Amino acid sequence: MPDLSTSPETFVTHLESALDGTRLPADSLQTLHRDRPLWVRYDLEAIRGSCTRDQLRDRPPGMWRYRELLPPRSSDSIISLGEGPSPLIRCPRLGAQLGLRDLWIKDEGQLPTGSFKSRGMAMAITMAQRFGVQRVALPSAGNAGGAAAAYAARAGMECFVFMPEDTPIVNQYEAVLAGAHTFRVNGLINDCGRIVREGQERMQWFDLSTLKEPYRIEGKKTMGLELAEQCDWQLPDVILYPTGGGTGLIGMWKAFAELGALGWLEGNTRPRMISVQSDGCAPIARAFQAGERFAEPFAGAETIARGLRVPAAVGDFMILDAVRESGGCALAVEEARITDWMRQAVTAEGISVCPETGACIGALEQLIADGQVGPDERVVVFNTGAAQKYVEAITTTLPHIDLSQEIAWNDIEP
Numbered sequence: 001m002p003d004l005s006t007s008p009e010t011f012v013t014h015l016e017s018a019l020d021g022t023r024l025p026a027d028s029l030q031t032l033h034r035d036r037p038l039w040v041r042y043d044l045e046a047i048r049g050s051c052t053r054d055q056l057r058d059r060p061p062g063m064w065r066y067r068e069l070l071p072p073r074s075s076d077s078i079i080s081l082g083e084g085p086s087p088l089i090r091c092p093r094l095g096a097q098l099g100l101r102d103l104w105i106k107d108e109g110q111l112p113t114g115s116f117k118s119r120g121m122a123m124a125i126t127m128a129q130r131f132g133v134q135r136v137a138l139p140s141a142g143n144a145g146g147a148a149a150a151y152a153a154r155a156g157m158e159c160f161v162f163m164p165e166d167t168p169i170v171n172q173y174e175a176v177l178a179g180a181h182t183f184r185v186n187g188l189i190n191d192c193g194r195i196v197r198e199g200q201e202r203m204q205w206f207d208l209s210t211l212k213e214p215y216r217i218e219g220k221k222t223m224g225l226e227l228a229e230q231c232d233w234q235l236p237d238v239i240l241y242p243t244g245g246g247t248g249l250i251g252m253w254k255a256f257a258e259l260g261a262l263g264w265l266e267g268n269t270r271p272r273m274i275s276v277q278s279d280g281c282a283p284i285a286r287a288f289q290a291g292e293r294f295a296e297p298f299a300g301a302e303t304i305a306r307g308l309r310v311p312a313a314v315g316d317f318m319i320l321d322a323v324r325e326s327g328g329c330a331l332a333v334e335e336a337r338i339t340d341w342m343r344q345a346v347t348a349e350g351i352s353v354c355p356e357t358g359a360c361i362g363a364l365e366q367l368i369a370d371g372q373v374g375p376d377e378r379v380v381v382f383n384t385g386a387a388q389k390y391v392e393a394i395t396t397t398l399p400h401i402d403l404s405q406e407i408a409w410n411d412i413e414p
């Protein structure tokens with residue numbers, strides 16, 4: 001690692017309640033304010049004077065290269081497994097099938113632990129360690145648990161993960177394998193969240209739940225910074241993002257605002273943000289359609305796309321604000337078709353697309369049919385995880401060859 005030690009140690013000025021703007025100090029451990037999340041704020045004027053976008057060219061690849069816009073600046077304190085950049089891959093064949101000429105997938109499935117959760121956890125664990133945390137806990141319906149376990153292992157920290165009992169088996173294994181104390185719970189993610197909350201005093205752990213500490217957003221923000229750089233600072237017209245807790249969408253929208261304030265964006269145009277859910281769990285889509293700023297909890301949440309199974313998101317209003325400010329929308333697609341869309345994308349392009357992103361392909365189909373996305377627009381779909389982590393989503397019985405018989409070539413020829 002090159003020496004990134006630099007001064008000042010951070011451009012962070014304070015934390016700010018997303019609900020009412022209350023300012024809180026950034027030099028100590030913080031969680032929610034009035035039960036709602038905090039923004040990390042920077043001295044953007046000072047950053048503008050200290051760094052240009054061209055200076056980035058000489059820095060090592062990955063999320064930490066945007067250090068002026070991140071909480072830690074010194075490489076000594078960073079807990080990293082090599083995060084990114086994730087490739088931005090052109091998808092001509094899938095685009096043609098959908099009627100789009102300029103379709104791209106940003107493949108976050110290639111990051112450490114096979115999902116974009118690594119960006120958020122790298123940052124959250126880095127900051128937790130800096131504030132002296134030795135034990136973390138979180139609820140997880142899928143990839144967050146594995147990512148937290150891996151980064152906690154990397155930091156030499158103790159980690160407790162609580163998962164709904166039908167969480168994909170790979171997510172259970174990866175957490176256990178990285179040494180986390182991992183538990184299956186006969187409930188949903190919010191039930192798991194309650195265990196973490198109730199155990200806080202007795203267990204003395206720090207709650208790493210989505211948006212309950214301010215730094216996971218800052219990690220996921222790097223998806224937006226990276227995308228901007230990969231697009232030569234000219235952002236695409238439309239971004240589709242599969243939404244559970246919403247950290248990624250919220251983080252990217254924050255990234256674009258900060259880049260805009262720094263004057264780094266060509267034309268200062270921002271994409272329409274499309275928040276995609278399954279009709280098996282669609283609290284954000286429902287609130288968007290109803291014109292509400294806060295979402296009602298979604299009863300009976302069920303979807304094969306586990307990252308989307310968040311019936312009540314603590315940052316609901318942050319997601320909905322971002323979607324509306326951007327001129328985008330939130331919509332839900334048919335649960336029963338998610339694996340078909342997933343298969344379509346993987347077959348067309350060879351990219352290991354997760355079910356959550358399968359839902360985005362369905363949403364894109366719908367938006368094109370409704371005329372909300374035009375054939376010449378530049379569209380970026382986020383592939384938030386690798387398909388290999390979802391062995392349960394593809395149930396298929398392969399044709400079998402019995403070597404005690406003649407090989408039946410008629411059966412083999414397509």
Ligand SMILES: *Cc1c(COP(=O)(O)O)cnc(C)c1O
Nearest residue numbers: 143244245246247248307384385
């Ligand atoms: C967690 C997760 C999501 C949802 O991400 P948020 O930023 O919390 O909305 C989507 N896809 C995958 C694969 C995930 O693991």
